[in-house]
Amino acid sequence: MVRFFSYICIGWLVLCSGVKAEEQIPTNELIAQGLQVRSEDPARMAIVITELEARSLSSTETYYLTFFQGYSEALQGNFDGAEVTLEPLFEQPIPHDLKVLVTNTLVNVYSARGNWLKGLETIDVLTQLIAGAEKTSEDYQNALAVKAIFYNQIEQYKLGLTHATELFGLADNTRRRCVATILMIDALNKLNLPLSPNTLLTDSKAECSGFPMLSAFATAVRAERHLVDGALDMVVAILQPKIAEFEAADYPPLIIDANYVLANAYWQLEQKNQAVALLSRLTDFDIVDVNKARLSSAYQLLADIRRAEGDLNAAIELMDKHAELRHSYLNNVTSKLMAYQLAQQQITEKENEIMLLSSQNELLETKEKLLAANVENDRLFISLLCFALLVLCMFMYRTRRNHTRLKQLAEYDALTGVFNRGHFTQLAGTALEYAQDSKQAVSMVLFDLDLFKKINDTYGHACGDWALKQVAEACQQVARHNDVFARIGGEEFCILLLGCDCDVAMDVAEKCRVAIEQIDTKPSGYNFTIRASFGVSDNQLSGYKLGRMLADADEALYCAKSSGRNTVSLYDPGAEETALLRPDGSPVT
Numbered sequence: 001m002v003r004f005f006s007y008i009c010i011g012w013l014v015l016c017s018g019v020k021a022e023e024q025i026p027t028n029e030l031i032a033q034g035l036q037v038r039s040e041d042p043a044r045m046a047i048v049i050t051e052l053e054a055r056s057l058s059s060t061e062t063y064y065l066t067f068f069q070g071y072s073e074a075l076q077g078n079f080d081g082a083e084v085t086l087e088p089l090f091e092q093p094i095p096h097d098l099k100v101l102v103t104n105t106l107v108n109v110y111s112a113r114g115n116w117l118k119g120l121e122t123i124d125v126l127t128q129l130i131a132g133a134e135k136t137s138e139d140y141q142n143a144l145a146v147k148a149i150f151y152n153q154i155e156q157y158k159l160g161l162t163h164a165t166e167l168f169g170l171a172d173n174t175r176r177r178c179v180a181t182i183l184m185i186d187a188l189n190k191l192n193l194p195l196s197p198n199t200l201l202t203d204s205k206a207e208c209s210g211f212p213m214l215s216a217f218a219t220a221v222r223a224e225r226h227l228v229d230g231a232l233d234m235v236v237a238i239l240q241p242k243i244a245e246f247e248a249a250d251y252p253p254l255i256i257d258a259n260y261v262l263a264n265a266y267w268q269l270e271q272k273n274q275a276v277a278l279l280s281r282l283t284d285f286d287i288v289d290v291n292k293a294r295l296s297s298a299y300q301l302l303a304d305i306r307r308a309e310g311d312l313n314a315a316i317e318l319m320d321k322h323a324e325l326r327h328s329y330l331n332n333v334t335s336k337l338m339a340y341q342l343a344q345q346q347i348t349e350k351e352n353e354i355m356l357l358s359s360q361n362e363l364l365e366t367k368e369k370l371l372a373a374n375v376e377n378d379r380l381f382i383s384l385l386c387f388a389l390l391v392l393c394m395f396m397y398r399t400r401r402n403h404t405r406l407k408q409l410a411e412y413d414a415l416t417g418v419f420n421r422g423h424f425t426q427l428a429g430t431a432l433e434y435a436q437d438s439k440q441a442v443s444m445v446l447f448d449l450d451l452f453k454k455i456n457d458t459y460g461h462a463c464g465d466w467a468l469k470q471v472a473e474a475c476q477q478v479a480r481h482n483d484v485f486a487r488i489g490g491e492e493f494c495i496l497l498l499g500c501d502c503d504v505a506m507d508v509a510e511k512c513r514v515a516i517e518q519i520d521t522k523p524s525g526y527n528f529t530i531r532a533s534f535g536v537s538d539n540q541l542s543g544y545k546l547g548r549m550l551a552d553a554d555e556a557l558y559c560a561k562s563s564g565r566n567t568v569s570l571y572d573p574g575a576e577e578t579a580l581l582r583p584d585g586s587p588v589t
């Protein structure tokens with residue numbers, strides 16, 4: 001029965017659709033034709049091969065030709081040749097579809113040669129090749145059939161049944177469904193399991209009716225099923241009419257199986273002669289490796305019959321034959337089992353390797369995620385830091401602005417923008433101390449606007465404010481950068497001149513007086529003249545005390561006011577009268 005499935009495979013491949021013979025067709029069409037007819041029309045296949053051999057081919061076309069050659073060798077039973085032809089294709093960059101076809105064929109070749117380990121390894125390659133294939137695809141379903149046949153051959157019937165059952169559920173053409181039913185029934189027979197689905201027997205008959213050779217195999221497995229179930233009459237009813245047909249088909253495995261199953265039924269039905277006739281036919285066959293199990297059973301059955309007849313010599317001879325075959329068969333079974341276990345071990349090792357790789361992969365992914373999380377955290381931290389810095393900067397800016405504002409308010413006069421009295425007192429005190437320590441000259445110009453009340457009263461307070469601003473601006477132009485200029489009263493200003501004696505101060509005062517008098521008041525909307533009176537003193541006259549110098553400058557200012565205003569007066573500590581200067585600069589007598 002084992003060889004049986006090699007024939008099923010070949011028979012299944014042989015039963016495909018028709019061929020179109022065209023002359024001078026393009027090479028690619030010729031290859032397509034070869035792929036179509038390879039399994040169904042060996043004669044046409046031979047023509048295709050000859051035609052291709054005569055053409056100059058690209059490397060890919062040559063790969064197809066090589067495949068056709070190897071495939072034909074396998075079909076003709078030259079499995080050694082097929083192996084030598086097909087194996088080198090694996091080293092070449094052949095198209096994926098062709099690789100699947102080569103792999104399928106090699107699995108059959110290896111099993112036919114009893115090279116179970118290579119067969120199993122190639123099954124593994126096949127599984128990887130079709131890993132991405134759709135279940136509805138031809139590649140996937142053909143691979144299922146090849147695997148189911150192979151597993152049944154190495155007597156891994158549970159695996160064979162699993163693949164055949166999947167094929168039965170998926171197959172959308174009758175040929176594949178036929179093959180699936182045959183493989184399922186055979187595996188269930190060997191596993192001594194009930195039929196599932198229970199319509200399998202009728203299904204196999206219906207699905208295989210269009211394919212004579214497959215139909216013959218289906219009949220054989222159905223009959224064996226009835227033998228397993230003890231339905232001996234059914235075995236006879238099914239097989240007896242087919243024996244002649246099987247003989248004519250000249251398929252030894254089929255004849256051996258059918259004859260043994262029918263003989264077994266006849267013997268149990270006590271129809272000894274029919275059983276003996278069928279079994280005797282089997283002794284004509286050469287001992288073929290794959291038929292050893294069935295033939296050994298046939299010899300045992302025949303020996304039982306001879307012993308029952310009392311022909312002990314014949315029985316012993318037959319039992320010797322049975323033992324020889326049985327021994328050989330068991331060796332074969334052992335080698336299959338060893339190959340299977342070895343392949344399983346290799347697969348387990350591969351799976352472990354894959355598991356290791358995937359766990360390493362997971363570790364890498366976790367590391368990557370951790371890294372990404374760290375980057376995210378860093379980003380968050382930097383954002384927070386930036387935000388904190390921004391808040392800090394804003395806080396510092398606002399504090400600084402407030403501080404500047406407060407400083408402005410504390411040190412400057414809001415109307416004119418020059419120093420206020422408080423700040424002037426502080427700065428002037430420090431400047432005088434410094435001048436005293438460094439023995440530098442220092443002088444003071446104190447001035448007060450003339451009749452300012454009248455300006456306010458005549459043109460309004462706003463106009464008075466405008467005039468005060470213009471005065472401050474004009475005198476600031478005259479004063480130096482390091483002079484301390486301040487508004488120390490309503491319409492009273494003071495300039496402390498560091499490093500200057502009273503001569504320079506008198507000059508500065510006069511320039512200020514002229515600058516004030518020249519202020520153009522038209523922009524205020526009115527036309528009037530601003531004037532001021534000046535009092536001057538210095539360290540020579542008043543010493544370095546601010547209070548003293550202010551008082552002396554004020555006294556000089558008083559003199560200026562008294563002498564008619566709009567003039568500059570120098571403090572004179574020795575004289576009863578203060579020296580006066582008229583607006584034109586001439587002394588007052």
Ligand SMILES: Nc1nc2c(ncn2[C@@H]2O[C@H](COP(=O)(O)OP(=O)(O)OP(=O)(O)O)[C@@H](O)[C@H]2O)c(=O)[nH]1
Pocket residue numbers: 448449450451452453454456460461462463464465468489490491561565
């Ligand atoms: N518009 C304005 N007027 C001010 C300000 N501070 C003081 N004054 C006014 O300045 C005037 C000073 O008047 P007085 O002290 O009588 O002196 P005067 O009119 O300038 O006369 P003499 O000093 O004697 O020449 C007052 O009317 C104050 O109200 C101010 O900030 N703005």
